Amino acid sequence: MNGNVMTTVEENRQDVEQLAKREYEFGFVTDIESDRAPKGLSEDIVRFISAKKNEPEWMLEWRLEAYRRWLKMPKPDWAKLNIPEIDFQDLYYYSAPKSQADGPKSLDEVDPELLATYEKLGIPLSEQKILAGVVAVDAVFDSVSVVTTFKAKLAEAGVIFCPISEALQSHPELVKKYLGTVVPQSDNYYAALNSAVFSDGSFVYVPKGVRCPMELSTYFRINERNTGQFERTLIIAEEGAYVSYLEGCTAPQRDENQLHAAVVELVAHESAEIKYSTVQNWYPGNAEGEGGIYNFVTKRGDCREANAKISWTQVETGSAITWKYPSCILRGDNSVGEFYSIAITNNYQQADTGTKMIHLGRNTTSRIIAKGISAGKSQSTYRGLVSSHAKATGARNFTQCDSLLIGDQCGAHTVPYIESHTPSAVIEHEATTSKISEDQLFYCQQRGLSEEEAVALIVNGFCKDVLQQLPMEFAVEAQKLVGISLEGSVG
């Protein structure tokens, strides 16, 4: 079993290396290296970004519309988060990836703690160098062969998978048809901001009846790098199509951007299935709560026609502030929504995360499993909405949120909203809060585990329902990550 996993991981790594080369080929990293828009946000900046990306006129108009609406919108303040004032004029909204000259020259200059974490996660040296920003992607990987294999494989299946900026050039009609149909420009404050200034992201289109031949995951691990703080992802699965998409990385990444506001839109047509997995491990700030990423994400999937299925899985361990509610609109009859989440907060991290399941169609079902683990002085909140509308006869929801507290300085909160207009709908919600029992800890320690190992083991058991939803090769890394995130929280 273990051997198999390792092989899979190894294979994926090779894929990464090979795919990494692709970026170089297209050169969209290098040729914009020196560009940087002036600080601040204005219509001119929006025009600058759009021009830089050589976007069609309608796209610029769309961005400007979003910007104008954003100006009039209030910042949401309902989350149980203490968000420091953000000066939106004090940010760069367009900057090409940092040149190598700015980064550390070798691994010797990298924070040893970061390296230790990489070591524990079992990340190969070559990949460590990328993650720590020591070298550019293109400098590490020099084999070309598999890029073409990957590309050929996807093209053969008819799957379009490219940066969204590229899709705007090559498939503008598809982008125009779907962009903003799940998360409208004015959906919320951060989504509006993203709509105005998004720099890049991924575009996936899986044609009718196609089962995407590979996990669109490891590719992304590199692809995502430097797409900036406002990424925009759009995934469309046509009738009967299937795609599994994995975003993020278990390894903590060096990141200059303090504010991240991403938007992800999923569209599943009849009988299509989209599985979207996230592992988020951005810089959470130091043990005193200084620094760290503010992560404001709008993710929403639309089961547009009958029998569609959208499944969200997330492991959230990073960021100083997480504000994120991946949702499903269950419009088509018999459509299915799933949300599996692990949110781990330590030190001074704050997470307010959950989901929305909107049942509109008949016999729609949804399942929510949320596990929150708070340690240190952190605060973790599950916030979710399950609603069934008048026509959603036979709708079914099951929600389970469990919180685990480690230490008496942290907080764990549950704020579910349940709204039913449908007598034949059955909605069930349960939540528990507990701590790691002394007995469990003692038992493990008695068997020779250190206290930290014991906590990692118990917490992994607590999270099992969610971890097993992750694609295999990632589940292994995520398990390690769960343990590492809680280091220093006991004893």
Place this chain on the structure above:
Amino acid sequence: MELNAFENSLLERADSARDRLPAWAEQLATAGAARFAQSGLPHRRLEAWKYTDLKSRLEAKRPEGAQGSRAAFHLGGALEVILTKEGMHTSAPLGEGVRIFPLNDALTKEPALLQKHMGTNKALQQDALTGLNTALMQDGFVLHLAQGVTLNRPIVLRVEVGEGEAPSFARNLIVLEEGASAVLIEDWAAPQSAPQLRHAVTEIMLADKASLAHVRVQDEKLEAAHLSLVAADLEAGAKYHQFALNVGAGLTRSETHVHLGGEGAHAELGGSFLLNGLQHCDTTTVVTHAVPNCTCREVFRGVMADRSRGVFQGKIAVAPHAQKTDAKMETRALLLSDRAEMDAKPELEIYADDVKCAHGATIGTLDEQSVFYLQSRGIPLPVARRMLIGAFVEDALDVVSDVDLQAALRAVIDQRLSRLEGVAG
């Protein structure tokens, strides 16, 4: 904040009513009116009123009709206390150490007691509606039990004051000194001349080891809006049981705040709301565990027929260091019609690690398997459904330990169920 005509008329009334109060109360009233003037009636943009847009609902006309159940609550052997405009009538002497006053009497006769307790509950201090209530308080009662006094029979209290159709603001104060114990039933079945809007604030102080079983039966006429806010402060070892039965009124808000402020305090909240027509009933509870070793249990059952709407918002808050807290909250609702609605928001807010907290919420309809099972045993469909719905509601009655009291409440529930549309299928 722009106030509407109704809000302004309430404030004007508060201005003219104030000088009847003693100086200390006038101060509270002035501050209360100012608080209300700032924010006006609560509306749906306030999180606590998300599902009950009071401001717009009070403006909308409520449908006319009779009371919810038409079954008067009756408990044999109880001590009946009736407050009217003329004064107070009791069915028997109150006994040693037990004192009940209409609010207006207490304001002049018991200033020390009122001054000590009124407006001290933290849950009430920021509330705009309570501010208005303080400015307009007129109806209501004060109950005081001296140290160690145990009432040997339940008190059933009916308030028949209020001036015709004008809004009535009742302010009640219940103080149980150390070790005292009582069973109090508030019966709000309104006579024909009842006000269109009733707002009752009840402040409860339970000293060490005091125990109060508190039942509220609300069966007002359908045109009426019944808003109640109960705020209980519990000291060490005190026990507070509350059962709220809401069957009447077009618009109901039944809000309870319990502050567990002494170790070993225990709260048990239960309730049923059985709604028909266009009725809207909002049950909101907030239980705060401020110190270690407190416990609470909540069980609520709602049955919604026709186009009615039920709301449950429950929050259990555990303060830092309130270790060994044990709290459970459960709410279940049945929808009997396509147009009925239920909204639930069961919340946990926890700042201590060594706690056991859980909540569960379900919304659905009758289990067809169970109905079929009963039918297969020869029970006709309407009877089978009625039995199952009755059993569903029954769970919440466990909060009430007195068997006779349970039976009296069950009688009102049964009557009510027989009048709900769709109970029989």
